[in-house]
Amino acid sequence: xxxxxxxxxxxxxxxxxxxxxxxxxxxxxxxxxxxxxxxxxxxxxxxxxxxxxxxxxxxxxxxxxxxxxxxxxxxxxxxxxxxxxxxxxxxxxxxxxxxxxxxxxxxxxxxxxxxxxxxxxxxxxxxxxxxxxxxxxxxxxxxxxxxxxxxxxxxxxxxxxxxxxxxxxxxxxxxxxxxxxxxxxxxxxxxxxxxxxxxxxxxxxxxxxxxxxxxxxxxxxxxxxxxxxxxxxxxxxxxxxxxxxxxxxxxxxxxxxxxxxxxxxxxxxxxxxxxxxxxxxxxxxxxxxxxxxxxxxxxxxxxxxxxxxxxxxxxxxxxxxxxxxx
Amino acid sequence: xxxxxxxxxxxxxxxxxxxxxxxxxxxxxxxxxxxxxxxxxxxxxxxxxxxxxxxxxxxxxxxxxxxxxxxxxxxxxxxxxxxxxxxxxxxxxxxxxxxxxxxxxxxxxxxxxxxxxxxxxxxxxxxxxxxxxxxxxxxxxxxxxxxxxxxxxxxxxxxxxxxxxxxxxxxxxxxxxxxxxxxxxxxxxxxxxxxxxxxxxxxxxxxxxxxxxxxxxxxxxxxxxxxxxxxxxxxxxxxxxxxxxxxxxxxxxxxxxxxxxxxxxxxxxxxxxxxxxxxxxxxxxxxxxxxxxxxxxxxxxxxxxxxxxxxxxxxxxxxxxxxxxxxxxxxxxxxxxxxxxxxxxxxxxxxxx
Numbered sequence: 001x002x003x004x005x006x007x008x009x010x011x012x013x014x015x016x017x018x019x020x021x022x023x024x025x026x027x028x029x030x031x032x033x034x035x036x037x038x039x040x041x042x043x044x045x046x047x048x049x050x051x052x053x054x055x056x057x058x059x060x061x062x063x064x065x066x067x068x069x070x071x072x073x074x075x076x077x078x079x080x081x082x083x084x085x086x087x088x089x090x091x092x093x094x095x096x097x098x099x100x101x102x103x104x105x106x107x108x109x110x111x112x113x114x115x116x117x118x119x120x121x122x123x124x125x126x127x128x129x130x131x132x133x134x135x136x137x138x139x140x141x142x143x144x145x146x147x148x149x150x151x152x153x154x155x156x157x158x159x160x161x162x163x164x165x166x167x168x169x170x171x172x173x174x175x176x177x178x179x180x181x182x183x184x185x186x187x188x189x190x191x192x193x194x195x196x197x198x199x200x201x202x203x204x205x206x207x208x209x210x211x212x213x214x215x216x217x218x219x220x221x222x223x224x225x226x227x228x229x230x231x232x233x234x235x236x237x238x239x240x241x242x243x244x245x246x247x248x249x250x251x252x253x254x255x256x257x258x259x260x261x262x263x264x265x266x267x268x269x270x271x272x273x274x275x276x277x278x279x280x281x282x283x284x285x286x287x288x289x290x291x292x293x294x295x296x297x298x299x300x301x302x303x304x305x306x307x308x309x310x311x312x313x314x315x316x317x318x319x320x321x322x323x324x325x326x
Numbered sequence: 327x328x329x330x331x332x333x334x335x336x337x338x339x340x341x342x343x344x345x346x347x348x349x350x351x352x353x354x355x356x357x358x359x360x361x362x363x364x365x366x367x368x369x370x371x372x373x374x375x376x377x378x379x380x381x382x383x384x385x386x387x388x389x390x391x392x393x394x395x396x397x398x399x400x401x402x403x404x405x406x407x408x409x410x411x412x413x414x415x416x417x418x419x420x421x422x423x424x425x426x427x428x429x430x431x432x433x434x435x436x437x438x439x440x441x442x443x444x445x446x447x448x449x450x451x452x453x454x455x456x457x458x459x460x461x462x463x464x465x466x467x468x469x470x471x472x473x474x475x476x477x478x479x480x481x482x483x484x485x486x487x488x489x490x491x492x493x494x495x496x497x498x499x500x501x502x503x504x505x506x507x508x509x510x511x512x513x514x515x516x517x518x519x520x521x522x523x524x525x526x527x528x529x530x531x532x533x534x535x536x537x538x539x540x541x542x543x544x545x546x547x548x549x550x551x552x553x554x555x556x557x558x559x560x561x562x563x564x565x566x567x568x569x570x571x572x573x574x575x576x577x578x579x580x581x582x583x584x585x586x587x588x589x590x591x592x593x594x595x596x597x598x599x600x601x602x603x604x605x606x607x608x609x610x611x612x613x614x615x616x617x618x619x620x621x622x623x624x625x626x627x628x629x630x631x632x633x634x635x636x637x638x639x640x641x642x643x644x645x646x647x648x649x650x651x652x653x654x655x656x657x658x659x660x661x662x663x664x665x666x667x668x669x670x671x672x673x674x675x676x677x678x679x
Contacts, residue, residue, distance in 0.1 A: 062500025069470015
């Protein structure tokens, strides 16, 4: 095992897959000569040259569509959005082209590609650079959505995403790029659609993804001090969603909350709590509560920004409320 | 001109047009392709009127010379993409007309299994990649096919069509820029039929000479008569050769005219009956080729009348065969959403959704 950062884990995954398959290439803004806006692609241009690691103009709709066409022609593009905020410009190609091409063509044209980049809020970058859009894309049939929370998961899941035969939306978190974690020195992959229990517990299930997993784990430690043992489930893949692992956990704890950075309305927590209600209703001793980002455009002031994001004490409080109900 | 065309031109008499020789076989083939498209579209219009074809249906009557001329300048391995007015294009690439008619009818034997309809025709065996319903969607996608050819150095050229409406979309210029920046082998073909739905070109475009739209990107552009199949074939051969020899993208504006409305629900009140008649009577691409061939004594008017009867009969048979096909099986509903089906795309085991 080696201790590496989240960004190094992503870098290793891309390098290994580019070495493994001549059809894989990385394209995006500042990925080559600049070594990545967040240094995720550090050193890749030197290693693989300008045909495999390609700087684009600032033209998200255009290069997203280029990726779709290249994938239809048999390549395996990794399209990097500097952040997912800019992917909104490319949404037509993601939703109307990438997601639907296989179906519309009656199974003729596959679109094996990855759209990846930083999602969620960074720090103090304001409304247009701080948002979680995973619920937008998870709503669309044809897309898969992956959101890792650790370097280990990031590497294993990105490798699987690149090898996947469908378009995969891979959302990272800028704040997590420097997180350090253990990663095996030998090759491994993690299948899409498999959740992981990040902490076992018997009293309540906390379902959280991406950066919110670390918040949930901190909350679980605080809850333990109060005599509440929380089980933290990280779906890792939003779509396909591993509902079996979530439902099994709820069957054990009989209580659940969801935690996400994004807005509440039709968020990921809405989907997860609906599924628990539909399929695990008899296991529940209390209604599911959703902890989410506040429904405002992200403000700039430090105190207001902190108020907007979910925090550990909100998670603790939500868990206490759920556990106090008979 | 493809090797096939050249060989054929040598061995048979034909005619020479603007310094380019065409064998009688090639002329007959282009004529029959255009006439098949014309009669196919008329049949589709009838079936739409009978409510056998649903949804949106965009016919290309009048515009046949563009896809047929372009197609004859292409090699089989070249890619073609277009927008939603796509019946003529996929027919010109040689796809099975019965499967295309079955698609319009939403049948199991449709070219995309009844899942696409009029606007979403695909034929991977003929490198025809759609069939796109969002205006200009296919332009960045077409760029991607060109990129793949550059990446693999496979010598293929991508023919990426759009209309005079699509050319005002931002996506087009993003694609133009990257195509020129990286010298990708893409020929952009603007089918200027002079109306974007009901909006005349000069009401929507500040620069109405659409072949100039690539100037800022250093993409060479030409305007051609899209009602003359031989001009289309000749000019496209040069544009395709330009792209194939590593010189980068090329932009061709083909001036053409659609005889029908934008779609089946459009009575086309934004233009005069005289205007439509002027194009139909004076510039019809099928009549022009026939006149040229009669003048060169390669065929007689009676022979053309007989071939028209034959093609009409063939289209009637196609339509009959397609109508006899079954509707898609219910199992098709969830097929092809993903490469391997995923659980959450399905109804719950108890049948609830």
